[in-house]
Amino acid sequence: MSQSEQSGRATSWLESVGSHLVVLLGVGFALYPLLWVVSLAFRAGSGPTRQVLPLPVPFTTEHVSHVVSAPHFGEQVLNSLVVSGATALLGVLIALPTAYAMSRFQFVGKQSGTRLLLATQMFPMVASAVPLYLLLQHLGLLNTKSGLVLCYATTAVPFAIFQLKGAFDAIPRDLEEAAMVDGATRFGAFWRVVLPAARPAIAVTCLFAFMSAYNEFVLAVTILDKESAFTLPVVLKRYVGEHDADWASFAAGSLIVSLPVMALFYVAQRHLVSGLTAGGVKG
Numbered sequence: 198m199s200q201s202e203q204s205g206r207a208t209s210w211l212e213s214v215g216s217h218l219v220v221l222l223g224v225g226f227a228l229y230p231l232l233w234v235v236s237l238a239f240r241a242g243s244g245p246t247r248q249v250l251p252l253p254v255p256f257t258t259e260h261v262s263h264v265v266s267a268p269h270f271g272e273q274v275l276n277s278l279v280v281s282g283a284t285a286l287l288g289v290l291i292a293l294p295t296a297y298a299m300s301r302f303q304f305v306g307k308q309s310g311t312r313l314l315l316a317t318q319m320f321p322m323v324a325s326a327v328p329l330y331l332l333l334q335h336l337g338l339l340n341t342k343s344g345l346v347l348c349y350a351t352t353a354v355p356f357a358i359f360q361l362k363g364a365f366d367a368i369p370r371d372l373e374e375a376a377m378v379d380g381a382t383r384f385g386a387f388w389r390v391v392l393p394a395a396r397p398a399i400a401v402t403c404l405f406a407f408m409s410a411y412n413e414f415v416l417a418v419t420i421l422d423k424e425s426a427f428t429l430p431v432v433l434k435r436y437v438g439e440h441d442a443d444w445a446s447f448a449a450g451s452l453i454v455s456l457p458v459m460a461l462f463y464v465a466q467r468h469l470v471s472g473l474t475a476g477g478v479k480g
Contacts, residue, residue: 237448260449269425270432276342277411277429278457283346284410285403288353289361292402295354296361297387301370314355322352326419333420340426345417349410356409357402364398365391400465408458429454 232251238260239253264270299307329348330339338344368391376386392399414430421427433454436447 234448234451237445238452239449240445242445260445261453263446264450264453267432269427272425273427273429273432274457276426277454280342280345280349280428281407281411283342284349284353285406287346287350288357288406289399289403291350291354292357292361293392293399296358297365297391299358300362300365301373314358317355318352318359322413323415325351326416329416330419340421340423342426345420345428346410348416348420349413353406353409357406360402360405361395361398364395368394404462404465407461411458 236248236251236253239256239258240251241255241257241259298304299311325348329351333339333344333348336344338347372390372394373383373386376390377383381389411428412430413428414434417428417431418434421431429450433447433450436443436450
Protein backbone atom coordinates (compact mmCIF):
# COMPACT_ATOMS: atom_id res chain seq x y z
CA MET A 198 0.00 0.00 0.00
CA SER A 199 1.41 3.36 -0.99
CA GLN A 200 2.02 6.18 1.44
CA SER A 201 -0.68 8.33 -0.17
CA GLU A 202 -3.29 5.57 0.30
CA GLN A 203 -2.30 5.15 3.95
CA SER A 204 -2.53 8.91 4.48
CA GLY A 205 -5.95 8.97 2.80
CA ARG A 206 -7.27 6.17 5.03
CA ALA A 207 -5.96 7.88 8.17
CA THR A 208 -7.63 11.13 7.14
CA SER A 209 -10.92 9.32 6.41
CA TRP A 210 -10.76 7.57 9.80
CA LEU A 211 -10.13 10.84 11.61
CA GLU A 212 -13.03 12.51 9.79
CA SER A 213 -15.33 9.62 10.71
CA VAL A 214 -14.33 9.79 14.38
CA GLY A 215 -14.71 13.57 14.43
CA SER A 216 -18.15 13.49 12.83
CA HIS A 217 -19.34 10.82 15.27
CA LEU A 218 -18.07 12.84 18.22
CA VAL A 219 -19.93 15.92 16.99
CA VAL A 220 -23.13 13.89 16.62
CA LEU A 221 -22.72 12.39 20.11
CA LEU A 222 -22.16 15.84 21.61
CA GLY A 223 -25.27 17.13 19.87
CA VAL A 224 -27.35 14.20 21.11
CA GLY A 225 -26.02 14.63 24.65
CA PHE A 226 -26.78 18.36 24.57
CA ALA A 227 -30.37 17.60 23.47
CA LEU A 228 -30.94 14.77 25.96
CA TYR A 229 -29.41 16.40 29.04
CA PRO A 230 -32.52 18.51 29.90
CA LEU A 231 -34.70 15.44 29.36
CA LEU A 232 -32.51 13.52 31.78
CA TRP A 233 -33.24 16.16 34.42
CA VAL A 234 -36.98 15.76 33.85
CA VAL A 235 -36.75 11.97 34.17
CA SER A 236 -34.62 12.32 37.29
CA LEU A 237 -37.09 14.69 38.93
CA ALA A 238 -40.03 12.48 38.04
CA PHE A 239 -38.59 9.25 39.45
CA ARG A 240 -36.36 10.41 42.31
CA ALA A 241 -37.57 10.65 45.89
CA GLY A 242 -37.92 14.26 46.97
CA SER A 243 -39.79 17.29 45.70
CA GLY A 244 -37.10 19.42 44.07
CA PRO A 245 -33.90 19.37 42.01
CA THR A 246 -30.51 18.72 43.58
CA ARG A 247 -27.04 19.90 42.64
CA GLN A 248 -25.77 17.12 40.42
CA VAL A 249 -23.73 17.18 37.26
CA LEU A 250 -25.27 13.89 36.12
CA PRO A 251 -28.88 13.79 37.41
CA LEU A 252 -29.94 10.23 38.15
CA PRO A 253 -33.23 9.02 39.71
CA VAL A 254 -31.61 7.75 42.90
CA PRO A 255 -33.32 6.73 45.14
CA PHE A 256 -35.89 5.56 42.61
CA THR A 257 -39.62 6.03 43.28
CA THR A 258 -42.88 6.14 41.35
CA GLU A 259 -44.81 8.14 43.93
CA HIS A 260 -44.80 11.32 41.81
CA VAL A 261 -46.24 9.51 38.80
CA SER A 262 -48.87 7.87 41.04
CA HIS A 263 -49.72 11.27 42.51
CA VAL A 264 -50.35 12.74 39.06
CA VAL A 265 -52.29 9.77 37.70
CA SER A 266 -54.49 9.44 40.80
CA ALA A 267 -55.52 13.10 40.75
CA PRO A 268 -59.28 13.72 40.37
CA HIS A 269 -60.55 13.84 36.77
CA PHE A 270 -57.13 12.96 35.33
CA GLY A 271 -58.60 10.33 32.99
CA GLU A 272 -61.19 12.82 31.73
CA GLN A 273 -58.49 15.43 31.20
CA VAL A 274 -56.37 13.05 29.13
CA LEU A 275 -59.42 12.20 27.05
CA ASN A 276 -60.22 15.90 26.64
CA SER A 277 -56.76 16.62 25.23
CA LEU A 278 -56.83 13.66 22.86
CA VAL A 279 -60.35 14.38 21.58
CA VAL A 280 -59.75 18.11 21.13
CA SER A 281 -56.38 17.64 19.42
CA GLY A 282 -57.59 14.82 17.18
CA ALA A 283 -60.74 16.72 16.18
CA THR A 284 -58.70 19.85 15.46
CA ALA A 285 -56.29 17.94 13.22
CA LEU A 286 -59.13 16.14 11.43
CA LEU A 287 -61.22 19.28 10.94
CA GLY A 288 -58.24 21.33 9.80
CA VAL A 289 -57.10 18.77 7.21
CA LEU A 290 -60.61 18.04 5.91
CA ILE A 291 -61.24 21.74 5.28
CA ALA A 292 -57.73 22.38 3.96
CA LEU A 293 -57.56 19.52 1.45
CA PRO A 294 -60.16 20.78 -1.07
CA THR A 295 -59.21 24.40 -0.43
CA ALA A 296 -55.50 23.82 -1.00
CA TYR A 297 -56.23 21.72 -4.10
CA ALA A 298 -58.42 24.46 -5.58
CA MET A 299 -55.78 27.11 -4.85
CA SER A 300 -53.10 24.94 -6.46
CA ARG A 301 -54.95 23.83 -9.59
CA PHE A 302 -57.53 26.49 -10.51
CA GLN A 303 -57.55 30.17 -11.35
CA PHE A 304 -60.45 32.13 -9.88
CA VAL A 305 -61.36 35.64 -8.81
CA GLY A 306 -59.90 36.52 -5.43
CA LYS A 307 -57.25 33.80 -5.38
CA GLN A 308 -54.32 36.12 -4.71
CA SER A 309 -56.18 38.29 -2.22
CA GLY A 310 -57.48 35.21 -0.44
CA THR A 311 -53.97 33.82 -0.16
CA ARG A 312 -52.74 37.09 1.33
CA LEU A 313 -55.66 37.14 3.75
CA LEU A 314 -54.85 33.63 4.93
CA LEU A 315 -51.23 34.65 5.37
CA ALA A 316 -52.31 37.68 7.39
CA THR A 317 -54.17 35.47 9.85
CA GLN A 318 -50.86 33.79 10.73
CA MET A 319 -49.28 37.12 11.70
CA PHE A 320 -51.35 37.59 14.85
CA PRO A 321 -50.46 35.75 18.06
CA MET A 322 -53.02 33.45 19.60
CA VAL A 323 -53.23 35.56 22.75
CA ALA A 324 -54.49 38.54 20.71
CA SER A 325 -57.66 36.62 19.86
CA ALA A 326 -58.30 35.20 23.33
CA VAL A 327 -60.79 37.87 24.47
CA PRO A 328 -62.84 38.02 21.21
CA LEU A 329 -63.01 34.24 21.06
CA TYR A 330 -64.08 34.08 24.71
CA LEU A 331 -66.92 36.54 24.06
CA LEU A 332 -68.05 34.65 20.97
CA LEU A 333 -68.07 31.30 22.78
CA GLN A 334 -69.90 32.85 25.72
CA HIS A 335 -72.59 34.16 23.36
CA LEU A 336 -72.88 30.74 21.69
CA GLY A 337 -72.91 28.86 25.00
CA LEU A 338 -69.75 26.91 24.17
CA LEU A 339 -67.57 27.80 27.15
CA ASN A 340 -66.13 24.76 28.96
CA THR A 341 -66.87 22.53 25.96
CA LYS A 342 -64.59 20.53 23.72
CA SER A 343 -66.41 21.72 20.61
CA GLY A 344 -65.77 25.36 21.52
CA LEU A 345 -62.07 24.67 22.00
CA VAL A 346 -61.88 22.80 18.69
CA LEU A 347 -63.46 25.75 16.87
CA CYS A 348 -60.90 28.11 18.41
CA TYR A 349 -57.96 25.89 17.50
CA ALA A 350 -59.29 25.43 13.97
CA THR A 351 -58.91 29.18 13.34
CA THR A 352 -55.14 28.66 13.23
CA ALA A 353 -55.00 25.00 12.13
CA VAL A 354 -56.92 25.55 8.89
CA PRO A 355 -54.74 28.35 7.40
CA PHE A 356 -51.57 26.49 8.39
CA ALA A 357 -52.85 23.27 6.81
CA ILE A 358 -53.86 25.09 3.61
CA PHE A 359 -50.39 26.52 3.11
CA GLN A 360 -48.73 23.20 3.87
CA LEU A 361 -50.93 21.20 1.51
CA LYS A 362 -50.92 23.79 -1.28
CA GLY A 363 -47.14 23.50 -1.47
CA ALA A 364 -47.43 19.72 -1.63
CA PHE A 365 -50.04 19.86 -4.41
CA ASP A 366 -47.93 22.35 -6.38
CA ALA A 367 -45.08 19.82 -6.38
CA ILE A 368 -47.25 17.05 -7.87
CA PRO A 369 -47.15 17.11 -11.70
CA ARG A 370 -50.44 17.90 -13.38
CA ASP A 371 -49.61 15.23 -15.96
CA LEU A 372 -50.60 12.56 -13.47
CA GLU A 373 -54.14 13.90 -13.15
CA GLU A 374 -54.47 14.52 -16.87
CA ALA A 375 -53.41 10.95 -17.60
CA ALA A 376 -55.97 9.63 -15.13
CA MET A 377 -58.74 11.77 -16.66
CA VAL A 378 -57.76 10.62 -20.16
CA ASP A 379 -58.28 7.07 -18.91
CA GLY A 380 -61.80 7.99 -17.82
CA ALA A 381 -61.41 9.28 -14.28
CA THR A 382 -63.33 12.33 -13.14
CA ARG A 383 -61.62 15.32 -11.58
CA PHE A 384 -62.57 14.04 -8.12
CA GLY A 385 -61.44 10.54 -9.06
CA ALA A 386 -58.04 11.85 -10.13
CA PHE A 387 -57.80 13.85 -6.91
CA TRP A 388 -58.76 10.85 -4.78
CA ARG A 389 -56.73 8.15 -6.53
CA VAL A 390 -53.69 10.09 -7.75
CA VAL A 391 -53.13 13.33 -5.85
CA LEU A 392 -53.95 12.22 -2.32
CA PRO A 393 -51.65 9.13 -2.38
CA ALA A 394 -48.81 11.25 -3.74
CA ALA A 395 -49.41 13.89 -1.05
CA ARG A 396 -49.66 11.37 1.80
CA PRO A 397 -46.39 12.42 3.51
CA ALA A 398 -47.46 16.08 3.50
CA ILE A 399 -50.89 15.16 4.86
CA ALA A 400 -49.28 13.12 7.65
CA VAL A 401 -46.96 15.99 8.58
CA THR A 402 -49.84 18.47 8.55
CA CYS A 403 -51.99 16.26 10.77
CA LEU A 404 -49.10 15.74 13.16
CA PHE A 405 -48.33 19.44 13.50
CA ALA A 406 -52.00 20.38 13.86
CA PHE A 407 -52.40 17.73 16.56
CA MET A 408 -49.29 18.86 18.43
CA SER A 409 -50.26 22.55 18.25
CA ALA A 410 -53.66 21.87 19.78
CA TYR A 411 -52.29 19.34 22.26
CA ASN A 412 -49.71 21.78 23.65
CA GLU A 413 -51.80 24.97 23.55
CA PHE A 414 -52.28 26.65 26.93
CA VAL A 415 -53.41 30.29 26.63
CA LEU A 416 -56.81 29.72 25.03
CA ALA A 417 -57.46 26.59 27.08
CA VAL A 418 -56.89 28.34 30.40
CA THR A 419 -59.00 31.30 29.22
CA ILE A 420 -61.99 29.30 27.99
CA LEU A 421 -62.03 26.46 30.53
CA ASP A 422 -62.75 26.95 34.23
CA LYS A 423 -64.15 23.52 35.18
CA GLU A 424 -61.59 20.98 36.34
CA SER A 425 -63.32 18.15 34.50
CA ALA A 426 -63.05 20.11 31.24
CA PHE A 427 -59.33 20.92 31.57
CA THR A 428 -56.81 19.83 28.98
CA LEU A 429 -53.40 18.51 30.04
CA PRO A 430 -51.41 21.79 29.70
CA VAL A 431 -53.87 23.44 32.09
CA VAL A 432 -53.53 20.49 34.46
CA LEU A 433 -49.74 20.84 34.55
CA LYS A 434 -50.02 24.51 35.42
CA ARG A 435 -51.58 23.73 38.79
CA TYR A 436 -48.32 22.17 39.97
CA VAL A 437 -46.52 25.50 39.57
CA GLY A 438 -48.05 28.18 41.79
CA GLU A 439 -47.24 31.80 42.50
CA HIS A 440 -45.30 31.09 45.70
CA ASP A 441 -44.25 27.45 45.39
CA ALA A 442 -43.87 24.69 42.84
CA ASP A 443 -44.10 20.92 42.97
CA TRP A 444 -41.39 20.28 40.39
CA ALA A 445 -41.38 16.53 40.88
CA SER A 446 -45.09 16.20 40.05
CA PHE A 447 -44.67 18.69 37.23
CA ALA A 448 -41.88 16.58 35.74
CA ALA A 449 -43.89 13.38 36.13
CA GLY A 450 -46.89 15.00 34.50
CA SER A 451 -44.73 16.27 31.63
CA LEU A 452 -43.52 12.75 30.88
CA ILE A 453 -47.05 11.38 30.98
CA VAL A 454 -48.34 14.18 28.74
CA SER A 455 -45.62 13.53 26.16
CA LEU A 456 -46.45 9.83 25.77
CA PRO A 457 -49.42 10.21 23.34
CA VAL A 458 -47.43 12.55 21.09
CA MET A 459 -44.47 10.18 21.07
CA ALA A 460 -46.75 7.26 20.20
CA LEU A 461 -48.44 9.27 17.43
CA PHE A 462 -45.10 10.28 15.96
CA TYR A 463 -43.88 6.68 16.07
CA VAL A 464 -46.97 5.51 14.18
CA ALA A 465 -46.91 8.40 11.69
CA GLN A 466 -43.22 8.19 10.86
CA ARG A 467 -43.85 5.33 8.46
CA HIS A 468 -46.09 7.60 6.42
CA LEU A 469 -43.69 10.53 6.57
CA VAL A 470 -41.12 8.71 4.43
CA SER A 471 -43.40 6.63 2.21
CA GLY A 472 -45.76 7.39 -0.63
CA LEU A 473 -43.77 10.37 -1.92
CA THR A 474 -42.96 8.61 -5.19
CA ALA A 475 -46.32 6.83 -5.54
CA GLY A 476 -47.49 7.36 -9.11
CA GLY A 477 -44.29 9.23 -9.99
CA VAL A 478 -43.54 10.21 -13.56
CA LYS A 479 -40.89 8.09 -15.24
CA GLY A 480 -39.00 10.31 -17.60
